[in-house]
Amino acid sequence: MPTERKPPTRTSTRSPAAPRALRSTTRALVPVPRQVDEPEPILADPRLSDVDEWGRSERFREITRQLYDPMYRHWFRVEWDGLEKIPTEGGALIVANHAGAIPSDAPAIMHGIETELHRPVYGLAEFIFRELPVVGTAWARNGGVTAQPENAYRLLREQQQLVMVFPEGTKGTSKTYGERYKLARFGRGGFVEIAMRAGVPVIPIAVVGAEESMPVIARLPNIAKAMGLPYAPITANMLAFGPLGLLLYFPAKFKLKVLDPIYFDVPPDQPRYSRSKVMDHSEAIRETIQAALFEMLRERQSVWFG
Amino acid sequence: MGRRVLITGLATFWGGRVAQAMEKNPDVEIIVGLDRKEPTVELERTEYVRSDENYSILNRIVKATKVDTIVHTFLVVDSTTMSPKLMHEINVIGTMNLFAAASAAGSTVRNVVVKSSTLVYGAGPRDPYFFTEGASRTSPARTPVERSLASVESYVRDFAEDNPHVAVSLLRFSNVLGPDIVTPVSKMLQLPMVPALFGFDPRLQFAHEDDVVRAISFVLDNEVPGIFNVAGDGLLPWTEVAALAGKRTFPLPPIGVGLATFPLKRMGLEFPPEVLDLMKFGRGVDNRRLKRAGFRYEYTSAGTVKSFVEAIRLRQTVGEAEGYRYERDVENFFRHSPAVVRDGEGGVG
Numbered sequence: 331m332p333t334e335r336k337p338p339t340r341t342s343t344r345s346p347a348a349p350r351a352l353r354s355t356t357r358a359l360v361p362v363p364r365q366v367d368e369p370e371p372i373l374a375d376p377r378l379s380d381v382d383e384w385g386r387s388e389r390f391r392e393i394t395r396q397l398y399d400p401m402y403r404h405w406f407r408v409e410w411d412g413l414e415k416i417p418t419e420g421g422a423l424i425v426a427n428h429a430g431a432i433p434s435d436a437p438a439i440m441h442g443i444e445t446e447l448h449r450p451v452y453g454l455a456e457f458i459f460r461e462l463p464v465v466g467t468a469w470a471r472n473g474g475v476t477a478q479p480e481n482a483y484r485l486l487r488e489q490q491q492l493v494m495v496f497p498e499g500t501k502g503t504s505k506t507y508g509e510r511y512k513l514a515r516f517g518r519g520g521f522v523e524i525a526m527r528a529g530v531p532v533i534p535i536a537v538v539g540a541e542e543s544m545p546v547i548a549r550l551p552n553i554a555k556a557m558g559l560p561y562a563p564i565t566a567n568m569l570a571f572g573p574l575g576l577l578l579y580f581p582a583k584f585k586l587k588v589l590d591p592i593y594f595d596v597p598p599d600q601p602r603y604s605r606s607k608v609m610d611h612s613e614a615i616r617e618t619i620q621a622a623l624f625e626m627l628r629e630r631q632s633v634w635f636g
Numbered sequence: 637m638g639r640r641v642l643i644t645g646l647a648t649f650w651g652g653r654v655a656q657a658m659e660k661n662p663d664v665e666i667i668v669g670l671d672r673k674e675p676t677v678e679l680e681r682t683e684y685v686r687s688d689e690n691y692s693i694l695n696r697i698v699k700a701t702k703v704d705t706i707v708h709t710f711l712v713v714d715s716t717t718m719s720p721k722l723m724h725e726i727n728v729i730g731t732m733n734l735f736a737a738a739s740a741a742g743s744t745v746r747n748v749v750v751k752s753s754t755l756v757y758g759a760g761p762r763d764p765y766f767f768t769e770g771a772s773r774t775s776p777a778r779t780p781v782e783r784s785l786a787s788v789e790s791y792v793r794d795f796a797e798d799n800p801h802v803a804v805s806l807l808r809f810s811n812v813l814g815p816d817i818v819t820p821v822s823k824m825l826q827l828p829m830v831p832a833l834f835g836f837d838p839r840l841q842f843a844h845e846d847d848v849v850r851a852i853s854f855v856l857d858n859e860v861p862g863i864f865n866v867a868g869d870g871l872l873p874w875t876e877v878a879a880l881a882g883k884r885t886f887p888l889p890p891i892g893v894g895l896a897t898f899p900l901k902r903m904g905l906e907f908p909p910e911v912l913d914l915m916k917f918g919r920g921v922d923n924r925r926l927k928r929a930g931f932r933y934e935y936t937s938a939g940t941v942k943s944f945v946e947a948i949r950l951r952q953t954v955g956e957a958e959g960y961r962y963e964r965d966v967e968n969f970f971r972h973s974p975a976v977v978r979d980g981e982g983g984v985g
Contacts, residue, residue, distance in 0.1 A: 373935065374939050377872070385839055457762045
């Protein structure tokens with residue numbers, strides 16, 4: 331066996347009696363994994379802050395939650411249905427529809443789960459946040475992580491965390507008011523593949539209210555291009571409130587419905603998964619959320635009062 | 637016959653430290669150290685050979701000494717210390733000549749360790765939060781130091797492929813801190829206030845200088861071929877690094893840094909583009925491959941910073957340690973004079 335190796339020892343076991351010919355002959359820059367049972371020692375780790383390896387800080391989140399809570403309770407009057415379907419432990423990938431020029435759904439979902447279930451939620455988002463001064467730092471401290479398969483895998487599989495992602499991406503948030511509640515394409519199904527690889531369920535959430543909190547009237551592609559942004563919208567809020575409209579949401583009534591978790595019948599950690607299976611699941615999840623949204627809209631009597 | 641080791645960059649911090657560690661290893665019979673400058677640390681039995689920066693005499697040395705192990709520590713990763721041209725000579729041409737000599741017909745080399753840097757991953761907004769050894773950078777290398785390290789690594793890869801009988805280990809060290817080493821980061825942390833880019837608080841990962849030397853010794857002793865990241869556990873925001881040093885940060889404007897840092901440049905502190913990228917986006921690496929191979933770190937990232945800070949405090953109180961000066965005649969006397977009684981173990985008796 332070319333992979334057979336000497337047991338690892340702290341002191342060198344090299345001696346003239348062990349000629350080189352006995353050692354492995356296949357060597358390249360590809361490492362041969364050697365499993366070592368020796369436990370890792372516990373090292374002194376004199377940390378001063380609680381910022382974790384992703385940049386999230388529970389203390390920072392706590393402050394954000396306190397500031398955001400009145401908005402959550404009294405402005406959007408967020409109402410959950412089926413929150414018990416979100417597991418209190420173990421990894422899970424939360425997916426939802428995405429809306430509002432500056433999306434108001436993400437903070438609401440994170441706030442609700444963190445206050446009710448007392449476990450952190452990491453939100454996957456566009457890398458553009460990492461380029462923004464101040465905003466980018468606040469985003470990271472609040473649990474924002476760039477949407478990359480490696481990041482999602484580490485969070486879901488290795489750390490068994492709750493991760494939230496919006497498969498529509500900016501196609502969802504840049505939708506104009508006329509296209510509201512019509513789900514855009516769910517990317518290339520990457521979220522399904524990651525959940526499969528991580529061996530965690532996908533939990534869909536249908537969100538009603540975010541579309542009306544900051545409706546996009548028109549898009550300005552030239553300005554977006556010039557500013558290097560994914561999209562540059564004119565929102566109804568800007569027309570109503572002027573510059574303040576960049577930050578001020580309309581008080582639409584928020585209703586969030588957690589749908590049944592979807593478990594995938596495939597082994598985790600495979601190098602790749604059937605593309606057709608991934609796309610089928612992705613499309614099925616999109617249709618489930620779409621159907622739930624239509625049902626919720628049928629029942630909704632008022633945009634402002636639910 | 638014990639091992640015969642060639643160390644490049646003997647006068648650099650790493651070359652000296654690794655040579656000292658090798659001298660303690662009784663399995664190591666011969667240590668030859670190469671550099672263009674004289675050693676800066678006290679060595680007992682290492683033979684120092686002066687060479688030019690790109691090692692044109694290397695072929696002769698490898699043939700004459702029949703070394704079986706090469707430790708290539710002479711790679712410049714701090715671009716503020718020299719011109720891009722000299723850095724290219726040392727990193728790229730030096731490595732090229734080194735591997736040419738090591739792969740020459742009849743070469744006795746069986747083990748090569750190269751000390752590279754996580755600079756090869758770059759730092760950018762599209763980066764994964766933890767680079768694994770197989771990951772490639774997300775934007776092309778644009779600074780001279782990053783480009784030269786990329787060529788170095790491609791030489792290493794070619795050599796490993798062409799010489800399957802040689803165990804090649806490529807170690808990529810993340811930001812190294814410790815009591816003795818001087819890096820752009822260690823210089824920043826010794827200013828009265830620590831510079832930071834306004835609005836950015838990047839995640840950084842550190843390796844302790846002792847862990848670096850131990851990692852090099854580890855791969856030499858255990859012969860673990862492959863690429864390995866070397867970095868302590870955990871990542872710290874830059875503000876916390878400053879806080880561990882007992883300091884506050886002062887913000888530099890994210891644009892026009894060149895102008896803003898001009899006064900600092902006069903004080904000997906430069907901000908090359910690769911450092912600015914790091915201060916904006918940070919960098920994390922997955923350090924588990926080396927752990928799986930059996931290596932055990934002694935410091936976490938935070939522990940590394942603390943150890944560095946404590947050493948600085950001590951130095952501020954008791955002053956700089958007496959520097960070592962290499963005297964060729966004295967060193968030669970101890971190594972070769974018949975008047976010196978040696979105990980036969982290779983060390984000076």
